[in-house]
Amino acid sequence: EVQLVESGGDLVQPGRSLRLSCVVSGFTFDEYAMHWVRQVPGKGLEWVSGISWNSINIKYADSVKGRFTISRDNALKSLYLQMNSLRVEDTALYYCAKDDSRVMATPFGLDFWGQGTWVTVSP
Amino acid sequence: DIQMTQSPSSLSASVGDRVTITCRASQTISTYLGWYQQKPGKAPKLLISAASTLKSGVPSRFSGSGSGTDFTLTISSLQPEDFATYYCQQSYGTPYTFGQGTKLEIK
Numbered sequence: 001e002v003q004l005v006e007s008g009g010d011l012v013q014p015g016r017s018l019r020l021s022c023v024v025s026g027f028t029f030d031e032y033a034m035h036w037v038r039q040v041p042g043k044g045l046e047w048v049s050g051i052s053w054n055s056i057n058i059k060y061a062d063s064v065k066g067r068f069t070i071s072r073d074n075a076l077k078s079l080y081l082q083m084n085s086l087r088v089e090d091t092a093l094y095y096c097a098k099d100d101s102r103v104m105a106t107p108f109g110l111d112f113w114g115q116g117t118w119v120t121v122s123p
Numbered sequence: 124d125i126q127m128t129q130s131p132s133s134l135s136a137s138v139g140d141r142v143t144i145t146c147r148a149s150q151t152i153s154t155y156l157g158w159y160q161q162k163p164g165k166a167p168k169l170l171i172s173a174a175s176t177l178k179s180g181v182p183s184r185f186s187g188s189g190s191g192t193d194f195t196l197t198i199s200s201l202q203p204e205d206f207a208t209y210y211c212q213q214s215y216g217t218p219y220t221f222g223q224g225t226k227l228e229i230k
Contacts, residue, residue, distance in 0.1 A: 047219040059217035105216055107173035109157030113166035
């Protein structure tokens, strides 16, 4: 059974940092690209960042570029999101999602998702 | 960035109805299009990838079509468990972008 379990979400003040983690099981982690997607309560989905299977190709949404850093440790079957200079508008539920491909920009979609971890940024 | 526009934003329908949701991309994306279903308090679930490929375990009443800029998700006969919010997403280029969602409600 494929499982993705996020952690690290918290209530923090603007300007502070957080590191999200996603531990996976049930599939060969180092064969797939991975992503972070966020959702503001009651709103739609926003793709945040993606990383290829070998960490060579990394992409970010403009809204987080320069503040967030995605990384992965294939030996630990873990995906990370380092979030610096947090803003109130970063408040959301953050999902870790598996790509159905080794690389990004393919037709195959995000086929498995975790249940998310909450990040609240408030003064 | 590629903009994805879904319509309608909300839809009321009855069990047994046939419903269609449309998604339009601001530029051609070939068939790099996925459809997701999200129920309250749950993570999104991928229903269809590559515009028309039904994912394993998804009922055959769901179907997808289209290429280029115009796409549709069709549910041939609504079941009670289908009432949810549906999103399209392009994976042609980054940033990946989602449609704004279509909330399917019981009439």
